[in-house]
Amino acid sequence: MSINKIIKKIRHSSSIGFFAALIMHRLYIFTKYRLRSDRYYIKKNFKNIVGRDLNLRVPKTMTEKIQWYKINYKNPLIIQCADKYAVREYVANTIGEQYLVPLVFHTQDYREVKSENLPDYPIVIKANHTSGTTHFVKDKSTVNWKSVQNDCRWWLHLNYYHLDKEWQYENIKPRIVVEKMLTDADGSIPSDYKLHCFNGKFEFLQVDLGRFGTHRRNLYDNDWNLLPFTFSMLDRDKRPKTPNGKIVERPKNLALLIDLAEKLAKPFPYVRVDFYVINEEIFFGELTFHHGGGYEQFTPSELDLHFGEKIPLINYYV
CATH class of the missing domain: 3.30.1490 (Dna Ligase; domain 1)
Structure with a gap:
């Protein structure tokens, strides 16, 4: 049984168990994540997951720049926009409160x-x-x-x-x-549309299918052409864990989705903007600044550099 499952079992056992689990959790977090610097941990994790050394001095690829931004981009606006409650004000002021769930x-x-x-x-x-x-x-x-x-x-x-x-x-x-x-007509959780924006401009849209079953993912351009690459975590054989899935019907309001995403993305070097669409009605989902933690990879791998070139390096310290 993993440490997280043990902690979960203990915290549900009693009030005393909750506090015992909390102490265990904090000790675990301290020993695993806080004894080393952020830079050390990020480089180590990147090597373990992606399989190569991380270049933080002169980052060029998208995966490298996402890691670089964890350390060097501390714009207070992303605190608000990563907060699932506080972001509502940013969305209402930027595109209108009618898009809020x-x-x-x-x-x-x-x-x-x-x-x-x-x-x-x-x-x-x-x-x-x-x-x-x-x-x-x-x-x-x-x-x-x-x-x-x-x-x-x-x-x-x-x-x-x-x-x-x-x-x-x-x-x-x-x-x-x-x-x-939010539910579709059949009562199921709707698919969300994840729009990847680079320096305020839309580049490609991601649709995840079967997230609670067999996970698949399609990528589309602004004309709803299925793109000939994947963007996913890789398995041990370097194959995408989320390959292409079934054909997804083009949303009728695709142009509006892109326009709304670019308005929300305008202040940021890179961000993923998520929406739900139900009966042509658009609802904002969330803003994600480090998609997949910066560990998901393109297949073919050359696209990592292609999209990395679209992300400017901007230092921002508070």
Whole structure:
């Protein structure tokens, strides 16, 4: 059993178990992620995952520049924009609040996440400062709310920065956010459209399919041509873990999606802008500044340099 599974089991056992798990978690984070500098950890992780040395002195490829930005680009605006609650203000001011997913509830007190404070329709409960910390609630009468509160309490203690040295997460004030669940006509979670923007300009769009099953990914240009390359984590044989999937119908509002993405991306050297589209209605998803942690790779690999050349190097310190 992994250390994370052991910690999870302990924290759900009792109130004392929660604090014991929290101490274990902090010791684990300290020994694994905080004894070395950010630069050391990033270079080591890059070598382990990508399989080559990381050039931080003169970065040229996209993967190298994403790592460089973790250390050298500390624009306060990305703190707001990486915060799943605070980014709503940036989106409303930049493209309009009509593109925001309806906000149901938010709190910094895990005990307030309970049935009587939430609506009867399907909702999504998530932390504003992490990734992968989410509960999908379709019927609140079937939910174990003590277990959900335990998770929310745990999330509020996490600092996502330590795991991959993405600077912006270190300074986000933790909060629990509840939004209306977006669903397709069949009740399923809709696919999202991830638009990669370089120096404020759209370059390619990513559609992920079957994220909770067999994960596939298609990449498209601004005319909805399927691009002849992949952008994915690689397996041991250097093959993409998320190859192309089934054909995806072109969204009717593709031009608008690109325009909205470029408006949101304008201040940044590189950012991925995510949207959901339901019955031609567009909803903002999130802004991601270090896609895949900077470890996903292009196949063919030459495209890493091609797209890296589109990302300017801008130092920004606070």
